[in-house]
Amino acid sequence: MLTSSRPVPTYPFEPDAATGSPFFSLVRSAGELPYEEDLLLPHRKAYYLLVFTKHTRGRHWVDAVPYVRQDHALYFSGPREVLVKEEPTPFWGTRLTFTEEFLALQQNAALRHLPLLENPQNGHELLLGAADEAVVDDLLTQLEAEHRRPGEWQHPLLSAYLTVLLTYLSRLYTAQFPGGEPSADQRLLRAYRARIEERYRELHEVGAYAELLHISAGHLSEVVKAQSGKSAIKHVHERLILEAKRLLFYTPQSLKEMAYDLGFAEPSYFNRFFKRETGLTPAEYRASIRKMYQ
Numbered sequence: 001m002l003t004s005s006r007p008v009p010t011y012p013f014e015p016d017a018a019t020g021s022p023f024f025s026l027v028r029s030a031g032e033l034p035y036e037e038d039l040l041l042p043h044r045k046a047y048y049l050l051v052f053t054k055h056t057r058g059r060h061w062v063d064a065v066p067y068v069r070q071d072h073a074l075y076f077s078g079p080r081e082v083l084v085k086e087e088p089t090p091f092w093g094t095r096l097t098f099t100e101e102f103l104a105l106q107q108n109a110a111l112r113h114l115p116l117l118e119n120p121q122n123g124h125e126l127l128l129g130a131a132d133e134a135v136v137d138d139l140l141t142q143l144e145a146e147h148r149r150p151g152e153w154q155h156p157l158l159s160a161y162l163t164v165l166l167t168y169l170s171r172l173y174t175a176q177f178p179g180g181e182p183s184a185d186q187r188l189l190r191a192y193r194a195r196i197e198e199r200y201r202e203l204h205e206v207g208a209y210a211e212l213l214h215i216s217a218g219h220l221s222e223v224v225k226a227q228s229g230k231s232a233i234k235h236v237h238e239r240l241i242l243e244a245k246r247l248l249f250y251t252p253q254s255l256k257e258m259a260y261d262l263g264f265a266e267p268s269y270f271n272r273f274f275k276r277e278t279g280l281t282p283a284e285y286r287a288s289i290r291k292m293y294q
Helices: 100-104 106-113 130-147 154-176 184-199 206-213 217-228 232-250 255-261 267-278 282-292
Strands: 024-032 048-056 059-062 065-068 073-077 083-085 091-098 125-127
Touching: 024 130, 048 130, 091 130, 100 106, 106 154, 125 154, 130 154, 184 206, 184 217, 184 232, 206 217, 206 232, 217 232, 232 255, 232 267, 232 282, 255 267, 255 282, 267 282
Parallel strands: none
Antiparallel strands: 024 091, 048 073, 048 091, 059 065, 059 083, 073 125
């Protein structure tokens, strides 16, 4: 059973044990068996997590999707996904974490727009060939060395190495999840999706997002439909459904609490919306998904 008896918590970034850094951490592991009870429960992390596996086993979940962990792979997530591990297992590899504040610094600002971090395809696993693994491992070695070398040049060098690493991984991401250089219309679609991610709980109408983007609702709807094959309002509805499914799967929240949390004026509106979009009522979905994963 993967559900929790409490609402999904968000775990803050813990300062690096070796350096005390409040926004960046890199830890190598050589077969240790970590046991952190809370991580076996559904949770979010208030930071980016990249885990490079040389050898591992077990299974974890990202937004109710299971991943059987493989050797020579990268597993990654951002601050919004719901994560859970099924059991503690030995791990050989590297765990790299950094915060959104780190990306907000001037020299790192562009990094948040890399495909790996924007993750438009909602992927959370990259398989690394031998050549790619060698490049990644070398960059991690450089990052680790600089991370443990305090001084005025530490941050610029950490930023430089991290930029190369994330850019290289973004190239692998776009190869595994194909897509080209974005056009102006594609950038508008990305901006629309980003605004939805920020405001979906309070804004449920396309016109409200068009205002935020300083364009007409008609133009936004036309571009979104052409670029994604889905109506603009469908994107809003899909984000609401995704969050509703997360809450139904991972939390004991009542349907009334959930409806208000997602910005619905009345629980009955939420119930009808969910049934229209999924074919099931929220209660039916909760019962079926929990039964499936017991």
